[in-house]
Amino acid sequence: MTAKPTMIEFRDVQKYYGDYHALRGINASIRAGEFFSLLGPSGCGKTTLLRTIAGFEEISSGVILIDGKDASTIPANKRPTNMVFQSYAIFPHLTVEENVGFGLRRAGLDKAEMARRVGDALAMVGLTGFGKRAAHALSGGQRQRVALARALILKPKVLLLDEPLSALDKKMREQMQMELIKLQRQVGITFILVTHDQEEALVMSDRIAVMFEGRIVQLDDPETLYRRPKTRQVADFIGTMNFLPATVLSDTPEGCEVEVAGLGRCRIAADQAPPGGNGQETTVGFRPETLTILYDGQAATVRETPGTVEEVVYYGDMTYYDVKLDGVSAAVRLSMRNVPGRPVLDIGTRARVAWSPDALVLFR
Amino acid sequence: MRGGWFKVYALVYLVFLYAPIILLPMFAFNDATVIAFPLSGFSTKWFAALADDPPLHDAVRNSLIIAVTTAILSTTLAVFAARASTRYRFPGKAGLMGLIMLPLVLPEIIVAVSLLSILLMVGIELSILTVILGHVLICTPFCIAILSSAFQSLDRSLEEAAYDLGETSFSTFRLIILPLVMPGIISSLLISFTISLDEFIIAFFLAGTQATLPVYIFSQFRFPQAVPVIMALGTILVCLSVLLLSIAEFFRRRGLARSGTKDTGGFL
DSSP states (O other), X not given: OOOOOEEEEEEEEEEEETTEEEXXXXXXXXXXXXXXXXXXXXXXXXXXXXXXXXXXSOOSEEEEEETTEEGGGSOGGGSSEEEEOTTOOOOTTSBHHHHXXXXXXXXXXXXXXXXXXXXXXXXXXXXXXXXXXXXXXXOHHHHHHHHHHHHHTTOOSEEEEESTTTTSOHHHHHHHHHHHHHHHHHHOOEEEEEESOHHHHHHHOSEEEEEETTEEEEEEOHHHHHHSOSSHHHHHHSSOOEEEEEEEEEEETTEEEEEETTTEEEEEEGGXXXXXXXXXXXXXXXXXXXOEEEOTTOOOSSEEEEEEXXXXXXXSSXXXXXXXXXXXXXXXXXXXXXXXXXXXXXXXXXXXXXXXXXXXXXXX | OTTHHHHHHHHHHHHHHHHHHHHHHHHHTBSOSSOOSSOOOBOOHHHHHHHTOHHHHHHHHHHHHHHHHHHHHHHHHHHHHHHHHHHOOOTTHHHHHHHHHGGGTSOHHHHHHHHXXXXXXXXXXXXXXXXXXXXXXXXXXXXXXXXXXXXXXXXXXXXXXXXXXXXXXXXHIIIIIHHHHHHHHHHHHHHHXXXXXXXXXXXXXXXXXXXXXXXXXXXXXXXXXXXXXHHHHHHHHXXXXXXXXXXXXXXXXXXXXXXXXXXXXXXX
């Protein structure tokens, strides 16, 4: 990511619906050509924020810049943005062709050019030959593609996607995720995706803004977001995270010395431990996959703590264990890949759990 | 036999409903002035008499003018009201909509008498216009009820999508909203036309000297020799109603097929 120009910029954007404060000071910039996701639980303001870019919602205060221009001066039907709606909003009384070509009505193209452009758009989403179909006779996945083609035919600078995959079944959704990523690379347009599905956001995005209650609480690339969530809330929302109480013994610019319940004393590097003073009662978090159960004859590479298996959930490729570490009241969850020679353990088995301080994140 | 009694009940019900209507053409083509069995012979003279009855022609003309004008006016008003009530939030909306829908349950005679007293007070002469006024008042709630459901089932994103693709609010209305609520508009036109056409009480009070068809028919029943003519007229009206209803249903089904929505009941 070398200094791409900014496509969308939010400057202290506020939005009120009567007394309800929907957007509470949004500051962010979205780069040209990036796949950007707004992720959060329902009611966090992510869809509202997307709609302010499209121009369907007016903001109460602040500034939105689209490609350097103040968006408040451009009405929604003149903005260089197009939207794929959650319901797809396919015009039911028109054919696929008429739907896709709808945005070109005002371009004043002749019939041949129009047909060529519509054909190109349909080919791009893999719907060649579907042009004459009635829009209502399409499956969910096909409607999705028509909506994409219709939005992309005007070659917008920004494509806005409002939970476009939420109505599809799991297989179709995963397929469309890959297709959307490829399509975005192919056309090079800035994509802004709204989703409540953390996995979808991690899979598809270059960067993700996690929103809670009208605020962006963290904006990072997927890996940073997953590895080093800034707050417990973010950690909890994205994937699974175990939390254990901890006490900070010393806080230096290089990192923190902490005493973690059940795990004992260890060092956490500075980029995984925000500064905040000594003696504090805090929380330490770690992902299930950073813990490993040691089988007979295996030795821990870094640290090892004994515990008892409390629950076993078998997923085929993986097994999830809830293990109660000695000296801790709540069980921690860990995941193990199932490979030959590693039998699935029974409930009540005593186990040795290997872990590494590198995987710990400190929350203040 | 399961449901046997229900079948009998349904049959009795249908006979009760339609037997009088079947009697209509029977006596319309009967060659006697008295409405009684046995039938005395086939004749089309009552239909011929219809053609030679200037007051009847005036009544039909008045009724058609009133019904067509009422249908157009009340449907137009209802389009605005239905759109506003389904799309926008404004203070006092529930109360306002309640007031507009009230004529639906008010006894018509009350509406007719109060309208009459006001018109007389203001000094407006009774005519076709005053009947139209009364009919628009009672038809509009029906039209709003029909059109509200048409507008309600419209996905808001459709409008936004059209706007997003560069259309103005007006062209969005014309290209997207209007075609999609068109079946509703056609039903609304037909229902209000039908209501106005056979409405009696308001027309009786407000028509003055310009009688409408129902008012004329009622007045003719005083003369026994006019009854077979009325039977002939009734026969024609029943045929027209069936035709009109079939056309309405045809358009409704075509609209459904075109937009791919599920059929949720209709006239036929």
